[in-house]
Amino acid sequence: MEMVLITGMAGAGKTSALDALEDIGFYAVDNLPLAMLEPYLRHCLEKGGRYSRTAAVIDLRSCHRYSELAEAYRMMQDKYRQDIRFTLLCVEASEEVLMKRFRMSRRSHPVASRKFEGDLEKAIRFEHDELQVLRATADFPLDSSLITAAQLKEQVKTHFLQRVTDAMPIQVMSFGFKYGVPLEADLIFDMRCLPNPYYVDALREHTGVEKCVQDYVMNAAESKEYFDKVVNMLKFLVPLYIREGRPQLVVGFGCTGGQHRSVTFAELVSEELRHADMHVITHHRDYKKNR
Secondary structure, three states, X not given: OEEEEEEEOOOOOHHHHHXXXXXXXXXXXXXXXXXXXXXXXXXXXXXXXXXXXXXXXXXXXXXXXXXXXXXXXXXXHHHOOOOOEEEEEEEEOOHHHHHHHHHXXXXXXXXXXXXXXXXXXXXXXHHHHHXXXXXXXXXXXXXXXXXXXXXXXXXXXXXXXXOHHHXXXXXXXXXXXXXXXXXXXXXXXXXXXXXXXXXXXXXXXXXXXXXXXXXXXXXXXXXXXXXXXXXXHHHHHHHXXXXXXXXXXXXXXXXXXXXXXXXXXXXXXXXXXXHOOOOEEEEEOOOOOOO
C-alpha cells in the first residue's frame, strides 16, 4: 500500500496537491483528524483495492503542534514499515505570498481565528516556525511561492507517476451523430466525409472493430491523410493539456450511425496513442445500436 501524507502551511497549496493525487488514482481525504490516522491506515489495509494508494491532508486544523504529527508519523512508519510505503509531502510558501493570497481570497486563516484573534501575520509566522520539525524530514518538500496551482499539480503528478502521460487519461470514443453529440467530449472529429462501409452489402452488418471494415475505410487516400493529421495533432496537444493540469481529455470520433467509420478511427487512433506511451481508454458508445 502507498500512503502520501500532505501537510504544510495554510494557503500554500495542500488542496491542489491532494487534487493532483486524486486525479492520478489516489483515494483522497482532506483534513483527516490526527487521532484517526492509524484507524484510517488499518481500514485501507483491510479493504485494499481503491485504498491501495491513498493520500490525506493533516495540518494544524486537527493537531495543536506539528511535533504531534511528526511523532505520530514516525510511529506509523515503524509500525507499518512492512505493509505501507509512506511519503511525507510538505507544502509551504513565503510569508509575503501567503499574506497576498489570503487577502485576495478573503478567507480566514484557520490558525489566526483560533489562536491569534484574527491576526494573519502572527498566524503565518507561527505555522512557519511550527513546520520546522517536519520540514527537514519531508520526503517531498514543495515551495509554491513562485508557481501557479497548475504548475504545483504538474510537479506532484510528475513525482508520483512513472510515466508523465499517465497524469491525463485520454478517453477516445466513437459515436453516431444521429444519436446526439457527446456533451463530455473536448475534441470532436467528423468522419462523415470518408467512404461509408454501410453501402457495401458485405460490410453493413460489421463494425469498425473488425479488420474488414477498417481495411475498407483506411484504403482511401483521404482516410490515411485524415488519420495522420489527427494523430499528429493529438501528439502535439496532449503534452500541452498535461502541462495545463487538465485531469482528462475526451476525444470523440463521429459518423452517421457510430458503427463503421467512427469506430475504425477510434480503434486505430487509440492504438497509435498507446504506442506513444499514452494512457488511453477506448469506448464505443453507439456501435451496437444498429445491430
